[in-house]
Amino acid sequence: MKREILRFAIAGLIGLIVDAGVLYGMLALGAGYFIGRAVSFVAAVWATWQFNRRFTFAKGTSKSPWIEWWTYLLAMLGGGIINYAAYSTAILLLPKHALLPLIAVGIGSMAGMTVNFVSAKLWVFKPRSES
Template sequence: MQRQLIRFVFAGGIGFVVDTAVLYLMLWLGLGYFAGRAVSFLCAVWVTWQLNRRITFSASGHQSAWAEWVRYLAAMSVGGGVNYAVYSGVVSMVRPAPWLPLLAVAAGSTAALLVNFATAKWWVFKHARSNHS
């Protein structure tokens, strides 16, 4: 399980970069902190699903990729609620600054990490091979 958590954190780190980059792009396009984060979150979830199904949990084909994606999106939405609440708190309490989106995404992602790992491991990928544990 320790290896899986390390790989999950690695995938999450890449997801964090995607999340933050897409958020800055959405802000540049005028979408705003909250709608922009909804778009960036979906992009990050898709990227982390691709990584986690290949390197973290080695999805074994017990479900279709589409069904797995829907389960993963649902599972990450649980942690996403935690993530978005912390992100929103930071955005609401800290003066606007160029680094604010980065700080807020980092705080939200950190707060949701264990919730996301638990739902991925024990619900989405519960039938995955355990050779990565």
């Protein structure tokens, strides 16, 4: 379990980097803080799914990768709602400066991580049942 939590945290760090990078890219393209974050969130979920399915929960599931991806995205929406609420609160309340999006993404990521771990472990990557 400790190894899974550590690997899930590593996946979260990868997701944070992807999230912030895509968000800054979207902001550079003219998207606002909120639309840009919606796009960056999906990119981060994709990145964390790739890592988690290969390293964190490597035993895998009996689901096809396509079904597993959509199940993972759906599962991450629980933590994503908490994540986005914390991000939005930070954007609205903290002073505006160049690092604000990065700080807000970090706050959101920490807020949603526990919900995401539990849903990934107990639902998405539930070990294959022995028959």
